[in-house]
Amino acid sequence: MERFDVIGLGAGSAGAAVARRLAKAGRSVALVEADRVGGECPFVACMPSKALLRSVQVRHLVGRGRELGAMSDEPLFDDDEYSAFALAARRRDGIVHHRDDSAKAKELEDLGVRVVRGRGEASEPAWWLSMGSNTPTTT
Ligand SMILES: Cc1cc2nc3c(=O)[nH]c(=O)nc-3n(C[C@H](O)[C@H](O)[C@H](O)COP(=O)(O)OP(=O)(O)OC[C@H]3O[C@@H](n4cnc5c(N)ncnc54)[C@H](O)[C@@H]3O)c2cc1C
Numbered sequence: 001m002e003r004f005d006v007i008g009l010g011a012g013s014a015g016a017a018v019a020r021r022l023a024k025a026g027r028s029v030a031l032v033e034a035d036r037v038g039g040e041c042p043f044v045a046c047m048p049s050k051a052l053l054r055s056v057q058v059r060h061l062v063g064r065g066r067e068l069g070a071m072s073d074e075p076l077f078d079d080d081e082y083s084a085f086a087l088a089a090r091r092r093d094g095i096v097h098h099r100d101d102s103a104k105a106k107e108l109e110d111l112g113v114r115v116v117r118g119r120g121e122a123s124e125p126a127w128w129l130s131m132g133s134n135t136p137t138t139t
Pocket of ligand 1 (some may be wrong): 012032033034036040045046124
């Protein structure tokens with residue numbers, strides 16, 4: 001059974017930030033992640049929402065092309081709001097679905113953080129994981 005100074009549940013923005021600091025301070029750290037390292041921000045929240053916002057921003061700017069002196073003719077885009085959203089959503093999905101968490105996991109592992117895949121549960125007096133022989137515990 002591996003033992004660590006600190007075991008964190010969740011390798012989202014918060015868990016990863018704490019793990020990075022602890023590892024740099026010389027503590028042994030394990031981070032347990034049930035889904036993807038990085039948490040919701042890169043996969044379902046910050047990144048995909050900004051991809052959609054970018055499409056809306058560009059659509060808005062193109063619509064103001066004449067006013068801004070950027071084009072002399074009416075803009076040539078499909079003015080159907082539903083189609084435009086479908087295109088923006090497809091772009092967003094393409095950005096997010098082609099990303100995996102390997103780079104984020106490697107960045108933590110390079111700092112010495114042990115990334116453990118699985119769902120953890122806290123149990124007194126130590127933290128344990130329902131992962132059989134992979135189960136780490138605090139020292
Ligand atoms: C639409 C949207 C847009 C956003 N845009 C921005 C933005 O532009 N900028 C910004 O700063 N913030 C943004 N946020 C907020 C940002 O996503 C969150 O603040 C951030 O993801 C929170 O990080 P976290 O680590 O606390 O939680 P999470 O990212 O949710 O990470 C928690 C992790 O813990 C794991 N986990 C949970 N329970 C267990 C368990 N028992 N065992 C193992 N693993 C477990 C989960 O699988 C998950 O990976 C946005 C949020 C939303 C909804």
